[in-house]
Amino acid sequence: MRFRRFNRFRRRAAAGFVTLLLPLAGLVGLASPAQAATATATYIKTQDWGTGFEGKWTVTNTGTTSISSWTVEWDFPSGTSVTSAWDADVTSSGTHWTAKNKSYNGTLAAGASVSFGFNGTGSGSPSNCKLNGASCDGGSVPGDAAPSAPGTPTASDITNTSVRLSWSAATDDKGIKNYDVLRDGAKVATVTTTSYSDTGLTAGTDYSYTVQARDTADQTGPVSGAVAVRTSGGTTPPPTGDAVKLGYFTEWGVYGRNYHVKNLVTSGSASKITHINYAFGNVTNGRCAIGDAYADYDKAYTADQSVSGVADTWDQPLRGNFNQLRQLKAKYPHIKVLWSFGGWTWSGGFGQAAQNPAAFAQSCYDLVEDPRWADVFDGIDMDWEYPNACGLSCDTSGPSAFKNMMSALRTKFGSNYLVTAATTADGSSGGKIDAADYAGAAQYVDWYNVMTYDFFGAFDADGPTAPHSPLTSYSGIPQAGFTTADAIAKYKAKGVPASKLLVGIGFYGRGWTGVTQSAPGGTATGPAPGTYEQGIEDYKVLKTSCPANGTIAGTAYAHCGSNWWSYDTPATIGTKMAWAKTQGLGGAFFWEFSGDTGNGELVSAINSGLN
Structure with a gap:
C-alpha cells in the first residue's frame, strides 16, 4: 500500500550520511572562527533533543573578491559525531571532520554567506576550526550562542x-x-x-x-513564527461561492478499504465537492506512467457497485475507476477530475523528470489524453514530496526545478486544463517552502494544495504528543512554523496569491500509545494501533472509538486509556473553513474520501464552512 501521509517534516535523520538539501540561511551563531581577513566560519547548535542535536555552520566572504570554493574543518571530542549532513559533503578521519561545498554553493561573492547543517550525536562542541586551511576567526566571543527566536507576534x-x-x-x-x-x-x-x-x-x-x-x-x-494581518477597509475578500472543495480518491482504496467511486454518491459527498484528485499516477524513467492498471481501467464492476447501475462487460473498452469517474461526471457535471502524479512513494522519480521538463510534460499529456479515457480528466496535479529537499528520498534538482516543471506542464496542457500541485506546509525558518521557487511557479498553476497536516505524529515514537494539523501555534508546540497559519503566511509573503492556496484537511488522526497525560505535550512509548497502519486511524473509526475530549490550536484531541489521538471534527473543520475565508484562500482540499463517515459528515462540514 502506498501511503502518501507520512513524516513530511521530521528533522532527525537516521545514522549514516543522508544528504538533506535545505535552503541556505544566513544565520550566524556561536563563533568558531575563517580565512583571515577574507572569510569567516561560524557555528551554532540549532536544536538539541537529548539523544542528538542539529548544528549549523555559516561561511561568510568578508573580503572584496569572490571565493570559488570553501572547506571547513573542525575537531569534535570523542563521543561526538556527525550522523547526517546537508548542503555540504561531510567526511571524517577519527575525530577530525571536514565539510566541502556542493557544486551549487561553492562560489561566494564578496559579502555573501552560505550555510550547511548536520545532525549529530554526543554533547561536544567543535574546536580547532579551519576555513580553506586558515584559522577561522569569526570575530564573535567563543561560546556566545545566538539568541533564541522571539515569540510569534x-x-x-x-x-x-x-x-x-x-x-x-x-x-x-x-x-x-x-x-x-x-x-x-x-x-x-x-x-x-x-x-x-x-x-x-x-x-x-x-x-x-x-x-x-x-x-x-x-x-x-532565528526568525519567529509569522502572523498574518489584513488591514481594514478596501475591497472585501474574494467571494467564496466558487471556492474549490477538492478530495483525493485513492486507486488502492478499492481493495482492502472497499471504497469505490459509487461511495461518493451514496454518502452524499458528490454533490458537495467541486474537484477530485485521482491518486496516484507513477513518475518513473522521467515520465508519467500508470499507477495500477487493474484498478485504473480494468476492474469490472457489477450493477450494484456501479455509479450508473449497469454492470461492466468483459469486452468493454474501459472499466475500473476511470469508467466509474466518467459515470460520476455524467451524473454530477459540475465535478472536475484531475490525475495526480507522484505522492510520497513515487516522488523519487521527479528528479529525473526535472532534467527534461518538456519531455516529462509531453509524456504526461500523452497519458492523460489517451483516447480511452481522455474525457475523464480535466487537468493534472503534481505531488512532488519535495522539490530540492528531502521526503522519502532527497532531491537535488535545485530551487528552480519545480518552477521549470510547472512551466513546461502549463505550456503543454494549455489554458483549458487545470494544472495544480500539492505542496509542503513547512513554514519554519529555512524550511521546505524556502527550498523551491513556489512563488515563481505560481504563475503557471491554478492552485496549490498546501498539505497542512502530518506536522507531528508517532514517527517521533516517544512524543511529545501534539496535534498533527494545528491551525495556529500554541505554547509548547514541538517545532515553530509547523502550523497552517505559518505555512499560508509564508506562501503569501513570498508572493503566492491567496486565491491560489487551498488549506488541507486530514480525514484521519495520528496517535501515540503509552500516554498518561491528557493534555498535549505528554510522553509516549510508540504509535497507537491503527487499522491499516500504526499511528494512523480514520476519522470514521476514531469518532466512536476515541471521541474528542479537547481542542488545541483549532484541532481536536482525545485521550482514551493509554492512547492519545489528534484529528479534525466537523466543529474544528468549521473553524478552519472560517479562517480560510478570512484569509481569502481559494478553498480547501482533503486526504482522503474513505476516512469520512458513511454519510460524509466531514465533506459536509467543508462544504458548509466555505458556502
Whole structure:
C-alpha cells in the first residue's frame, strides 16, 4: 500500500550520511572562527533533543573578491559525531571532520554567506576550526550562542493603514540588543522593545509579520513564527461561492478499504465537492506512467457497485475507476477530475523528470489524453514530496526545478486544463517552502494544495504528543512554523496569491500509545494501533472509538486509556473553513474520501464552512 501521509517534516535523520538539501540561511551563531581577513566560519547548535542535536555552520566572504570554493574543518571530542549532513559533503578521519561545498554553493561573492547543517550525536562542541586551511576567526566571543527566536507576534489595533504588533522576548546568554521587524520578509524597523506599530499600510491588504532578535555581540537569531494581518477597509475578500472543495480518491482504496467511486454518491459527498484528485499516477524513467492498471481501467464492476447501475462487460473498452469517474461526471457535471502524479512513494522519480521538463510534460499529456479515457480528466496535479529537499528520498534538482516543471506542464496542457500541485506546509525558518521557487511557479498553476497536516505524529515514537494539523501555534508546540497559519503566511509573503492556496484537511488522526497525560505535550512509548497502519486511524473509526475530549490550536484531541489521538471534527473543520475565508484562500482540499463517515459528515462540514 502506498501511503502518501507520512513524516513530511521530521528533522532527525537516521545514522549514516543522508544528504538533506535545505535552503541556505544566513544565520550566524556561536563563533568558531575563517580565512583571515577574507572569510569567516561560524557555528551554532540549532536544536538539541537529548539523544542528538542539529548544528549549523555559516561561511561568510568578508573580503572584496569572490571565493570559488570553501572547506571547513573542525575537531569534535570523542563521543561526538556527525550522523547526517546537508548542503555540504561531510567526511571524517577519527575525530577530525571536514565539510566541502556542493557544486551549487561553492562560489561566494564578496559579502555573501552560505550555510550547511548536520545532525549529530554526543554533547561536544567543535574546536580547532579551519576555513580553506586558515584559522577561522569569526570575530564573535567563543561560546556566545545566538539568541533564541522571539515569540510569534500578535496583532492588535488594526486599522486601514496601521497595526500594532507585540511579541514575547527572545533569550540570550549575553542579553538582547534589539529586534528587527520584518513585513513580508523585508525589514521595516529595528526596535529595542517587544512591540511596534507599523503605519502607512494599504487598506484591505494582506501582510505577514515576523520578528528576529539581535544580541549584544550583534548576532541574529532565528526568525519567529509569522502572523498574518489584513488591514481594514478596501475591497472585501474574494467571494467564496466558487471556492474549490477538492478530495483525493485513492486507486488502492478499492481493495482492502472497499471504497469505490459509487461511495461518493451514496454518502452524499458528490454533490458537495467541486474537484477530485485521482491518486496516484507513477513518475518513473522521467515520465508519467500508470499507477495500477487493474484498478485504473480494468476492474469490472457489477450493477450494484456501479455509479450508473449497469454492470461492466468483459469486452468493454474501459472499466475500473476511470469508467466509474466518467459515470460520476455524467451524473454530477459540475465535478472536475484531475490525475495526480507522484505522492510520497513515487516522488523519487521527479528528479529525473526535472532534467527534461518538456519531455516529462509531453509524456504526461500523452497519458492523460489517451483516447480511452481522455474525457475523464480535466487537468493534472503534481505531488512532488519535495522539490530540492528531502521526503522519502532527497532531491537535488535545485530551487528552480519545480518552477521549470510547472512551466513546461502549463505550456503543454494549455489554458483549458487545470494544472495544480500539492505542496509542503513547512513554514519554519529555512524550511521546505524556502527550498523551491513556489512563488515563481505560481504563475503557471491554478492552485496549490498546501498539505497542512502530518506536522507531528508517532514517527517521533516517544512524543511529545501534539496535534498533527494545528491551525495556529500554541505554547509548547514541538517545532515553530509547523502550523497552517505559518505555512499560508509564508506562501503569501513570498508572493503566492491567496486565491491560489487551498488549506488541507486530514480525514484521519495520528496517535501515540503509552500516554498518561491528557493534555498535549505528554510522553509516549510508540504509535497507537491503527487499522491499516500504526499511528494512523480514520476519522470514521476514531469518532466512536476515541471521541474528542479537547481542542488545541483549532484541532481536536482525545485521550482514551493509554492512547492519545489528534484529528479534525466537523466543529474544528468549521473553524478552519472560517479562517480560510478570512484569509481569502481559494478553498480547501482533503486526504482522503474513505476516512469520512458513511454519510460524509466531514465533506459536509467543508462544504458548509466555505458556502
